[in-house]
Amino acid sequence: MTEQAQAVVKFLNDREIKFDIVEHNAVYTIDEMLELNLPNQDAIAKNLFIRDDKKKNYYLLVIREDKRVQLKSLRQKLGSRPLTFASENDLSKILGLTKGAVTPFGILNDDERKVKVIFDESFHETLIGVHPNDNTATIWLDSSDLISIIEQHGNSIEFMEM
Numbered sequence: 001m002t003e004q005a006q007a008v009v010k011f012l013n014d015r016e017i018k019f020d021i022v023e024h025n026a027v028y029t030i031d032e033m034l035e036l037n038l039p040n041q042d043a044i045a046k047n048l049f050i051r052d053d054k055k056k057n058y059y060l061l062v063i064r065e066d067k068r069v070q071l072k073s074l075r076q077k078l079g080s081r082p083l084t085f086a087s088e089n090d091l092s093k094i095l096g097l098t099k100g101a102v103t104p105f106g107i108l109n110d111d112e113r114k115v116k117v118i119f120d121e122s123f124h125e126t127l128i129g130v131h132p133n134d135n136t137a138t139i140w141l142d143s144s145d146l147i148s149i150i151e152q153h154g155n156s157i158e159f160m161e162m
Contacts, residue, residue, distance in 0.1 A: 001137060004096075008105050008132035008139065017149075019141040026136050028100035030065045033138075040140055041065075044129040047102040049091050049115075050074075052081040058094060059083075062104055062130075063120040063162045077160060078118075096133070103131040104146055105139075113154040119147070120162040 001009070001023060012019050020039075027033045030046045038044070048061040048069060057080060061069060071083040091097050096109030104117060128143040150157055 002134040004101075004133035005131075005137050008108075011108070011149075012139075012141070015149075017141060017145045019139050019145075021132065021137055021139045023137045026100065028135065034065065038129070038138060040127060040129055043127040043140060044138065045104075045120075045123065047104065047130065049086045049095065049097075049102050050083050051086045051090065052083055054081055055090070057081075058086060058090070058115045060095075060102070060104060060107065060115050060117045061120075061162070062117065062123060062128075064122055067120065067162050069162060074162075098135075101131050101133060101135040103133060104150060105130065105133045107150050107153055107155050109133075110153070110155060116156045116158065117150050118158050118160050119143070121159045124159055 022038055024036050033044055034041060044065050045062050046065045051058045063069060075083050088099050094110055094115060095106030097106045107115060107117060123143045126143050127140055128146060129138050129140045132139045147157060
């Protein structure tokens with residue numbers, strides 16, 4: 001397990017948060033994730049890091065693996081300027097993550113608390129599977145624990161039907 005993943009596991013253990021973890025080959029897309037046939041596949045989240053066209057607002061979308069996001073529609077829901085995917089450079093600088101390892105745990109690296117996390121409404125009080133800041137493992141935990149971690153860190157959260 002990588003240093004980043006070990007740090008997340010330690011963080012969870014230190015807070016006595018219950019979780020399960022499975023190590024696996026590196027995956028870069030949700031389709032590659034599903035090919036692994038991991039347990040609780042229906043709880044695996046797809047995570048998208050997006051920003052507005054002026055790089056003033058950043059969002060981490062946490063959605064069901066089978067859902068698609070229409071950025072124009074999301075823009076209207078958020079009352080935002082035009083949206084696009086954030087660059088790999090922004091991903092690295094803001095969340096300390098690499099392509100393929102996007103996860104809500106990256107929020108722990110957002111020292112400026114500039115990223116707003118938007119959860120699909122269907123992840124409210126349910127099991128969720130996300131990477132531990134590395135794409136060679138997946139952690140399953142209760143979404144309420146994940147939400148609490150993000151809120152305690154100081155990032156804002158919103159639930160939205162996607």
